[in-house]
Amino acid sequence: MENYLSTEFRRATPLFLEEARAKGRYRTAQRVFETLTPEQVVDEVKNSGLRGRGGAWFPTGIKWSFMPKEPLKGPSYLVINADEGEPGTFKDRQIMEKDPHLLLEGILIGSFAIRAETAFLYIRGEYKLAHDTLAQAIAELEAAGILGDAAFGTKRKMRIVLHRGAGAYICGEETALLNSLEGRRGEPRPKPPFPAVWGAFGRPTSVNNVETLANVPAILEKGAAWYKSAGTAQAPGHLLFGVSGAVERPGCFELPLGTTARELVERWAGGVKGGRRMKAFIPGGASTGFLPPDRLDVPMDPESLRKEGTMLGTGGIIVIPEGVEIVDAARVFSRFFRHETCGQCSPCREGSAWSDQVVGRFQRGEGRTEDFVLLDAIMRGSKQRTICVFPEAFAGPLGSAVKHFKDDLMAVSARRAAADAGSGAAAHGTASHG
Amino acid sequence: MAELTIDGRKVEVAAGTNLIEAARKLAIDIPYYCYHPALAPVGSCRMCQVEILDPGKPPRVAIACRTEATQGLNVSTTGKDCVAARAATLEFLLANHPLDCPICDKAGECDLQDFTYRHGHGAGRFSEPKREKLKHELIGDHILLDQERCILCTRCVRFMDEYAKSPSLVVAGRGDRNVIAIFPGEPIHSNYEGNLADICPVGALTLKEFRFKSRVWDLSSEESVCTGCDRGCSVLLETKRNRLLRVRPRVNLQVNGHFMCDQGRFGLLDAANPVAREELGWVKGARVTAAEAATALATTLAAERGRWLVLLSARLTGEELLLATAVLGPLAKQLAWVPTAASGGDDILFTGRRAPNEKALERLSVPALDEAAAAKVLAEPATAGLLCFDAALAARLLAQAKGKRLALVDVVRDFDPAAGKAPHGAELFVPGTLASEKDGTFLNVDAVLQRARRAQRWPQGTVAEAALLLQVAATASLSVAALTQKPDLTFALLEALGQPGMLLNQLPDDGVKLTPTAAAVSA
Numbered sequence: 001m002e003n004y005l006s007t008e009f010r011r012a013t014p015l016f017l018e019e020a021r022a023k024g025r026y027r028t029a030q031r032v033f034e035t036l037t038p039e040q041v042v043d044e045v046k047n048s049g050l051r052g053r054g055g056a057w058f059p060t061g062i063k064w065s066f067m068p069k070e071p072l073k074g075p076s077y078l079v080i081n082a083d084e085g086e087p088g089t090f091k092d093r094q095i096m097e098k099d100p101h102l103l104l105e106g107i108l109i110g111s112f113a114i115r116a117e118t119a120f121l122y123i124r125g126e127y128k129l130a131h132d133t134l135a136q137a138i139a140e141l142e143a144a145g146i147l148g149d150a151a152f153g154t155k156r157k158m159r160i161v162l163h164r165g166a167g168a169y170i171c172g173e174e175t176a177l178l179n180s181l182e183g184r185r186g187e188p189r190p191k192p193p194f195p196a197v198w199g200a201f202g203r204p205t206s207v208n209n210v211e212t213l214a215n216v217p218a219i220l221e222k223g224a225a226w227y228k229s230a231g232t233a234q235a236p237g238h239l240l241f242g243v244s245g246a247v248e249r250p251g252c253f254e255l256p257l258g259t260t261a262r263e264l265v266e267r268w269a270g271g272v273k274g275g276r277r278m279k280a281f282i283p284g285g286a287s288t289g290f291l292p293p294d295r296l297d298v299p300m301d302p303e304s305l306r307k308e309g310t311m312l313g314t315g316g317i318i319v320i321p322e323g324v325e326i327v328d329a330a331r332v333f334s335r336f337f338r339h340e341t342c343g344q345c346s347p348c349r350e351g352s353a354w355s356d357q358v359v360g361r362f363q364r365g366e367g368r369t370e371d372f373v374l375l376d377a378i379m380r381g382s383k384q385r386t387i388c389v390f391p392e393a394f395a396g397p398l399g400s401a402v403k404h405f406k407d408d409l410m411a412v413s414a415r416r417a418a419a420d421a422g423s424g425a426a427a428h429g430t431a432s433h434g
Numbered sequence: 435m436a437e438l439t440i441d442g443r444k445v446e447v448a449a450g451t452n453l454i455e456a457a458r459k460l461a462i463d464i465p466y467y468c469y470h471p472a473l474a475p476v477g478s479c480r481m482c483q484v485e486i487l488d489p490g491k492p493p494r495v496a497i498a499c500r501t502e503a504t505q506g507l508n509v510s511t512t513g514k515d516c517v518a519a520r521a522a523t524l525e526f527l528l529a530n531h532p533l534d535c536p537i538c539d540k541a542g543e544c545d546l547q548d549f550t551y552r553h554g555h556g557a558g559r560f561s562e563p564k565r566e567k568l569k570h571e572l573i574g575d576h577i578l579l580d581q582e583r584c585i586l587c588t589r590c591v592r593f594m595d596e597y598a599k600s601p602s603l604v605v606a607g608r609g610d611r612n613v614i615a616i617f618p619g620e621p622i623h624s625n626y627e628g629n630l631a632d633i634c635p636v637g638a639l640t641l642k643e644f645r646f647k648s649r650v651w652d653l654s655s656e657e658s659v660c661t662g663c664d665r666g667c668s669v670l671l672e673t674k675r676n677r678l679l680r681v682r683p684r685v686n687l688q689v690n691g692h693f694m695c696d697q698g699r700f701g702l703l704d705a706a707n708p709v710a711r712e713e714l715g716w717v718k719g720a721r722v723t724a725a726e727a728a729t730a731l732a733t734t735l736a737a738e739r740g741r742w743l744v745l746l747s748a749r750l751t752g753e754e755l756l757l758a759t760a761v762l763g764p765l766a767k768q769l770a771w772v773p774t775a776a777s778g779g780d781d782i783l784f785t786g787r788r789a790p791n792e793k794a795l796e797r798l799s800v801p802a803l804d805e806a807a808a809a810k811v812l813a814e815p816a817t818a819g820l821l822c823f824d825a826a827l828a829a830r831l832l833a834q835a836k837g838k839r840l841a842l843v844d845v846v847r848d849f850d851p852a853a854g855k856a857p858h859g860a861e862l863f864v865p866g867t868l869a870s871e872k873d874g875t876f877l878n879v880d881a882v883l884q885r886a887r888r889a890q891r892w893p894q895g896t897v898a899e900a901a902l903l904l905q906v907a908a909t910a911s912l913s914v915a916a917l918t919q920k921p922d923l924t925f926a927l928l929e930a931l932g933q934p935g936m937l938l939n940q941l942p943d944d945g946v947k948l949t950p951t952a953a954a955v956s957a
Contacts, residue, residue, distance in 0.1 A: 168608070185605065190477040190500055343605075343612040344478040346585065350526035353610035357562040374559055381522025385480055385495065 054209030088316035091240035106213030231257035284313025287393035289400030337394035347382035365416030453498035540637030574622030662698030666878030671889035748789030751874025884945035
């Protein structure tokens with residue numbers, strides 16, 4: 001299967017409307033608006049097996065089928081989650097900065113499928129360039145009459161509202177995003193009710209990731225059967241894999257789902273930087289945690305990684321080379337998650353901070369064997385015990401560090417304790433490791 | 435309705451009732467912090483976790499506050515997983531809690547303390563430095579905030595938003611830097627602020643007025659009624675060594691729900707410290723004992739039968755009013771009362787009518803006079819004087835009918851006998867009793883008759899209103915046997931109100947709603 005997501009990624013400037021139409025963009029959307037019914041679109045996407053690329057891998061067609069059917073008793077909304085905040089993840093950004101009309105065409109088709117006349121595009125606040133690019137692309141569509149009171153000359157109204165976030169990781173959780181969009185504090189909502197029942201502004205809403213929607217035009221153009229010819233049986237299609245960290249050529253690579261991490265790191269990203277050995281890798285963004293290099297041949301798809309006790313997440317690989325201690329990497333993430341929990345649920349608010357403090361002690365050379373029991377209790381007391389899955393996120397790096405690198409953690413702690421004692425400057429050592 | 439099973443026992447509740455309330459019906463106590471029956475459940479504290487038992491599936495841990503009762507639901511509050519989940523939540527909440535119970539006002543009635551005792555966290559595993567946050571900051575007229583004790587349940591935030599309709603608190607910050615805060619430079623300004631100390635499950639929000647006054651277990655508590663307005667909120671009057679130290683609302687769904695207003699709460703508190711009354715009587719320019727003043731008043735009324743205007747007060751209990759109509763009716767030139775104008779009421783609880791028993795006066799058919807009419811009657815040459823049970827009203831009327839004699843029965847807090855003049859130039863003054871010293875009933879604006887219990891003993895030598903009235907009856911040779919032969923005065927009162935059959939001791943805790951009178955129905 002030829003690439004259909006990243007065709008424009010090597011451009012210096014974004015692909016704007018005139019050129020995009022010359023390349024055939026919006027032909028599919030126009031055909032959908034003029035000749036198809038919402039049910040037909042939902043069925044095609046269902047049949048394609050497309051699953052959400054935001055990290056949860058929920059089947060997109062099924063999510064859309066939860067939305068109300070005619071006659072509508074009020075507006076339904078499509079909300080696009082462009083709050084790409086998972087460390088190690090930068091795929092949506094590529095689409096929005098280089099090929100905004102790929103996303104916008106997906107938004108038009110998605111809105112059509114769920115009978116939404118308004119789509120809210122919630123974009124990460126730090127993505128200024130992507131925001132400005134999209135704003136320009138949306139203005140082009142409005143000028144061309146594709147957005148407006150008669151989309152593609154049909155009776156459908158269609159508008160896209162661009163909304164910038166204010167810099168919170170948790171606003172990537174779909175219901176926190178909805179609260180933030182409404183002007184409330186970005187805290188996940190208890191479910192039920194789910195967004196399909198009570199979403200943005202209390203209306204039925206489908207929240208979809210940028211890359212997910214970017215898959216939709218190709219599915220409608222070439223059909224479900226074509227789409228299923230790549231990837232795995234349960235997770236078809238291509239994925240924009242990110243590879244970052246200590247590699248020769250970090251980047252975003254479009255490859256079929258099920259490609260191994262080894263192929264991504266060694267073939268596409270040029271191997272570990274400077275020819276060093278790999279200490280560990282993170283398969284799909286910070287919350288998926290560390291895997292030892294002997295897992296490099298595991299196929300990168302949701303099911304295979306689940307068997308390894310982790311997740312595909314966003315498919316953002318981070319490579320950690322020899323010479324970097326796992327405890328130091330884990331502390332980066334524990335600090336991040338402590339900083340980013342919204343703090344409404346007691347176990348997550350307290351557990352993320354407490355575990356960060358414990359990891360900090362290991363980092364300073366003050367680890368104790370009983371701390372492993374404690375960390376386990378913190379994770380067990382918070383996972384599946386809160387409104388959203390944030391504890392699963394902070395437990396990713398933490399749990400995997402304990403699971404795969406326990407001896408390493410103790411050894412590093414002991415070594416640093418000895419170094420501090422040996423230098424006769426324990427106080428200084430404590431301060432320097434923070 | 436839905437029948438469900440909780441810990442093996444069946445209970446029937448309205449479908450949609452949450453599991454905390456369903457369990458409460460079985461006297462099964464599910465612990466919680468963020469949940470409050472009067473506020474929308476947010477499900478964030480994670481203390482109320484229980485297990486849902488579906489046949490053929492492993493137990494599923496869920497929060498009781500947001501799980502609705504459905505037909506056939508099977509719930510366990512004692513399963514291994516949910517007990518572990520609750521214990522973990524407690525350990526998290528205790529990790530950074532200052533554990534300063536020995537100097538915390540909330541100790542003894544603190545949910546964090548109580549659930550900790552129940553779950554048995556004798557020792558903590560938290561060995562990191564504790565978080566430091568803001569302590570004892572005054573954030574309104576009455577409330578002090580201690581952010582370190584706070585467990586961020588957000589009940590206070592939601593109370594101000596949802597109930598007090600005065601959004602003034604927020605969660606500021608993120609994660610473990612979260613704090614409850616006011617908007618900068620905008621302290622709480624609300625008539626419902628005092629409730630924050632009651633709904634705070636820990637010692638994060640405490641009352642300035644109660645701070646360090648007493649350990650809560652040293653308080654004596656009486657179920658009573660607020661006399662701040664004719665809403666008549668159910669309250670607890672809490673005293674230590676006969677001093678009223680705290681007033682709290684008592685749950686009464688047919689009157690005040692879970693809360694009360696600050697006008698009532700702090701009004702009762704301010705008015706309550708008893709003054710010695712034995713030597714506070716006054717007769718014709720001379721200070722006498724209360725008993726001597728009572729005798730003089732009785733003698734005067736008996737001797738000058740039919741010449742005094744008598745104005746009752748809506749702050750008297752129903753029983754006092756009943757007795758007063760029986761005794762003073764035959765002796766007075768005219769027996770009446772002056773309705774109170776509402777001022778400053780809101781659409782939550784406070785009616786603004788500071789006349790807690792007006793409905794009883796109405797139902798007892800005591801004629802109402804407006805102030806101008808009362809002044810006119812008083813000014814008539816045939817009127818010898820005014821016997822009044824309300825000092826403020828008496829002062830206003832005397833100003834319009836100068837030179838008339840005044841006999842006053844009320845509590846006058848700023849009365850200084852050394853100044854040589856009785857309150858408002860009264861010829862006769864008998865010090866009355868405080869609301870917190872009365873045992874009797876009040877009929878509220880919605881015709882709910884509630885009992886106010888005596889929370890404070892009156893000082894020795896006090897002549898309470900009922901005793902004074904009986905003395906007047908005896909002196910004037912009036913028989914009140916028709917009342918005193920009844921089982922008790924409340925029984926007689928209920929007869930007079932048209933709904934007989936109960937004694938004072940038989941009144942339910944949340945009062946009894948009287949059926950509308952024939953007059954009210956036809957109106």
